[in-house]
Amino acid sequence: xxxxxxxxAASGTWDTGSNWTPSGVPSSSADSAxxxxxxxxxxxxxxxxxxxxxxxxxxxxxxxxxxDVGQTLTVDGAxxxxxxxxxxxxxxAVFNAGSLTISPGAALVIGDSxxxxxxxxxxxxxxxxxxLVDLVSTTGSFGSTSxxxxxxxxxxxxxxxGTVSFASISGSxxxxxxxxxxxxxxxxxxxxxSNVISNSASSVFETTGSLYYGSSLSISFLGxxxxxxxxDPSSDSHVTFVTSGLNVGPSxxxxxDFFDFAGESLTITSGSxxxxxxxxxxxxxxxxxxxxxxxxxxxxxxxxxxxxxxxxEVFLAVCFAAGTRILTPSGDRAVETLAxxxxxxxxxxxxxxxxxxxxxxxxxxDLTSHxxxxxVAPIRIMRGAISDTIPHNDLCVSPDHGILIDGKLICARxxxxxxxxxxxxxxxxxxxxxxxxxxxxxxxxxxxxAESYLxxxxxxxxxxxxxxxxxHPDLCDESDYPSRERASCEPFVWDEDNVRPIxxxxxxxxIFLGEVPPRLDTTTDPGLHLVVHGRDVKPLSADTGRHLFxxxxxxxxxxxxxxxxxxxxxxxWVEDRRRLGVCVERIILRSADDTEQIPIPLDHPGLSQGWxxxxxxxxxxxxxxxxxxxxxxxxxxxxxxxxxxxxWDRMSYSIPARQERMAPHAGQYRHAA
Numbered sequence: 001x002x003x004x005x006x007x008x009a010a011s012g013t014w015d016t017g018s019n020w021t022p023s024g025v026p027s028s029s030a031d032s033a034x035x036x037x038x039x040x041x042x043x044x045x046x047x048x049x050x051x052x053x054x055x056x057x058x059x060x061x062x063x064x065x066x067x068d069v070g071q072t073l074t075v076d077g078a079x080x081x082x083x084x085x086x087x088x089x090x091x092x093a094v095f096n097a098g099s100l101t102i103s104p105g106a107a108l109v110i111g112d113s114x115x116x117x118x119x120x121x122x123x124x125x126x127x128x129x130x131x132l133v134d135l136v137s138t139t140g141s142f143g144s145t146s147x148x149x150x151x152x153x154x155x156x157x158x159x160x161x162g163t164v165s166f167a168s169i170s171g172s173x174x175x176x177x178x179x180x181x182x183x184x185x186x187x188x189x190x191x192x193x194s195n196v197i198s199n200s201a202s203s204v205f206e207t208t209g210s211l212y213y214g215s216s217l218s219i220s221f222l223g224x225x226x227x228x229x230x231x232d233p234s235s236d237s238h239v240t241f242v243t244s245g246l247n248v249g250p251s252x253x254x255x256x257d258f259f260d261f262a263g264e265s266l267t268i269t270s271g272s273x274x275x276x277x278x279x280x281x282x283x284x285x286x287x288x289x290x291x292x293x294x295x296x297x298x299x300x301x302x303x304x305x306x307x308x309x310x311x312x313e314v315f316l317a318v319c320f321a322a323g324t325r326i327l328t329p330s331g332d333r334a335v336e337t338l339a340x341x342x343x344x345x346x347x348x349x350x351x352x353x354x355x356x357x358x359x360x361x362x363x364x365x366d367l368t369s370h371x372x373x374x375x376v377a378p379i380r381i382m383r384g385a386i387s388d389t390i391p392h393n394d395l396c397v398s399p400d401h402g403i404l405i406d407g408k409l410i411c412a413r414x415x416x417x418x419x420x421x422x423x424x425x426x427x428x429x430x431x432x433x434x435x436x437x438x439x440x441x442x443x444x445x446x447x448x449x450a451e452s453y454l455x456x457x458x459x460x461x462x463x464x465x466x467x468x469x470x471x472h473p474d475l476c477d478e479s480d481y482p483s484r485e486r487a488s489c490e491p492f493v494w495d496e497d498n499v500r501p502i503x504x505x506x507x508x509x510x511i512f513l514g515e516v517p518p519r520l521d522t523t524t525d526p527g528l529h530l531v532v533h534g535r536d537v538k539p540l541s542a543d544t545g546r547h548l549f550x551x552x553x554x555x556x557x558x559x560x561x562x563x564x565x566x567x568x569x570x571x572x573w574v575e576d577r578r579r580l581g582v583c584v585e586r587i588i589l590r591s592a593d594d595t596e597q598i599p600i601p602l603d604h605p606g607l608s609q610g611w612x613x614x615x616x617x618x619x620x621x622x623x624x625x626x627x628x629x630x631x632x633x634x635x636x637x638x639x640x641x642x643x644x645x646x647x648w649d650r651m652s653y654s655i656p657a658r659q660e661r662m663a664p665h666a667g668q669y670r671h672a673a
C-alpha cells in the first residue's frame with residue numbers, strides 16, 4: 001500500500017507522477033491519496049479514464065478536485081472531504097465513493113442542466129450516489145436545483161445542518177437525519193427513497209419541497225427522539241405521512257419524537273385516542289398520519305397538536321390505563337371498548353352474574369386549567385397492592401371511586417399511602433370512564449372489586465351526560481356522602497374508625513413488598529404570629545395555648561399567620577381536606593395596663609377572610625384559620641395587647657406548607673373510574 005500526498009499548492013493533473021510525494025500516481029486499490037497543500041487556490045484535475053483506490057482525503061480550503069469529461073474514480077474505502085471542493089460538473093464524470101464525509105465549509109458540486117451524465121444506461125442531468133454521503137456542514141449544500149439525483153446509497157447529516165437540493169430525486173436509497181439537521185430542499189412526492197430519523201434530539205429531518213395533493217411520504221423514527229419538519233404550509237394538501245416508529249411520550253405538552261408542521265395551525269380531527277401499534281390520525285388540513293410500529297404505547301395513546309414557533313407540533317402521548325380491563329362473560333375487556341348493552345360480570349361475592357351496561361359515561365379533564373387539580377387527579381393502585389394478585393395490573397381510578405375491601409366501600413383517595421397506592425401528579429389531562437348498571441353493583445377492574453357508577457345527581461360531571469357540564473369538577477367533594485351511604489350496594493364508609501385499620505394494613509403490606517414510605521418533613525409548631533403594617537409580630541408569651549401580642553399604635557387590622565396544611569396530608573384516611581392553620585377558641589383585645597378588655601366573638605361577621613366556619617361543641621365555639629386570616633380590631637384601645645387562645649391538637653404541618661399544585665405538563669391518562 002502506498003500513501004500519496006499532493007506535493008504543493010499548485011494546479012496540475014492527477015496522472016503526473018511528479019505532482020505526488022512519493023513520485024508516482026495513486027492508481028491501485030491499495031493506494032491512498034491526500035490533497036492538503038495550503039497556499040493559493042489550485043485545481044487537481046482528475047484525468048484518468050477509470051481508477052480504483054482505497055482512500056481519499058481532501059483537506060485544504062484552497063484545493064479543488066475537478067473531474068475531466070467522462071472520467072471515473074472509485075474509492076473503495078472512505079472519502080473525507082474535510083475542506084475544499086470536489087467538482088463533478090463535467091459531462092459523464094463518475095465518482096464512486098464507498099463512504100463520503102463532507103465537513104463544514106467543504107462542498108461536493110454535482111451536475112447542472114448543461115452537463116449530461118450517464119447512469120445505468122439512462123441520461124440524467126445530475127448525479128448517482130451508491131455509497132454513503134455524510135453531511136456535517138453548517139452552511140453547505142449537496143447538489144443543484146437543475147440536477148437530478150439517483151440515490152441507492154445513504155445521504156446523512158450527523159452534525160450541523162446539511163442541505164440536499166436537486167430538481168428531482170429517485171432511487172431506493174436512504175436520507176437520514178443522524179444527529180444533525182438534514183434539509184431536503186427537493187420535492188419528495190412520489191419518491192421511493194427511505195426517509196429516516198435516528199434516535200437523537202438533534203436529529204431533524206426537514207423538507208422544504210412541496211408535496212402534491214394526495215401524495216404520500218414515508219418517515220421512519222428509529223427511537224423516541226427526533227423531529228420531522230414539513231415546511232409547506234398548504235391548508236389542503238391532504239398528504240399521507242406513512243410513519244413507523246413514532247414514540248408515545250409521557251407528556252401532552254412536550255413531545256419526544258414528533259412532526260412539526262411549520263406555519264400551520266392544526267388540530268386533531270379523528271383517530272385519537274388509540275391503542276396498539278397502529279393507527280390513523282387525521283389533521284384539520286386533511287393530512288393523515290398512517291402510523292405503524294408505535295413504540296411505548298402498550299397502554300394506549302392520544303394524539304396531541306400543540307402550537308409551537310408559529311406552527312404545530314403533532315405527537316403521541318400516553319394514556320396510562322386505556323386498556324384497564326373489566327371482567328365480562330367472555331373475559332377481560334378494555335373499558336373503552338365497552339358499550340351500552342354489553343354484559344359485564346358483577347357481584348360482591350363469589351357469585352358473579354352477567355349484567356348489561358345501562359350507560360357508559362366519560363369525561364376528559366384539562367388539569368392545567370383546573371384551579372385545584374389535586375381534587376381530580378387519578379389514584380394509582382399498583383399491581384398486588386391489595387393482595388398477591390390484586391389488582392392484576394396497575395389500575396387508575398378517580399379519587400372518589402369506591403373500592404370494596406373487607407366488605408366496605410372506601411373512596412380510593414382515603415387509601416393513599418404514597419407507594420403502592422398514590423395520587424398521580426404532574427398530568428396535563430385525565431380521561432375517566434364510568435360504567436353504570438341497572439342497579440349499583442361491584443365490578444372487577446383488573447381483578448379488583450370496585451363499584452359501578454352510582455347516580456347521585458352528578459351527571460353534570462360527564463361529557464355525554466344529560467346535565468349541564470360542570471367546568472371544574474371536584475372529585476373530593478363529600479356532599480354526596482349521605483346519598484352514597486343510603487344507595488350503595490355495600491356499606492359505604494369514610495370515618496376514621498372504619499377506614500384507618502384498612503389503610504394501615506395496606507400500608508404495612510407496601511412495606512412488606514419493599515416499598516419505602518415517602519418522607520414528609522413535618523413540625524408540630526405552626527409558627528403562629530401576627531403581621532401588622534407589613535411587619536411580623538411574634539407573641540410575648542404562649543403559655544398553654546394563650547398567645548399575647550403587643551400591638552403597635554394605630555393598629556386597626558392584623559393578619560393571623562401560621563403554617564397550614566390539610567389533616568389528610570399526613571393522615572389520608574381522614575376526610576378533611578381543608579387547609580387548616582390554627583384553631584382559635586378566644587379573642588380578646590386588652591389595654592396595655594389590663595384595665596380594659598374587649599372580647600371579639602368568634603362568630604362575628606367580620607371574621608370572614610381566611611376563617612373557616614364556626615364549629616360548636618355544646619356552648620363552646622372554636623374556629624380554624626386557613627393560615628392567613630384577617631382580624632379587624634376595635635379602635636377603642638391604643639396601645640393594646642391581643643390575646644389569642646389557639647390550639648392545633650393532632651395537626652402536623654409540612655415544611656414548607658404543602659401547596660396543592662401540579663406540573664402543567666406530563667402524560668395524559670385514561671381510566672376506568
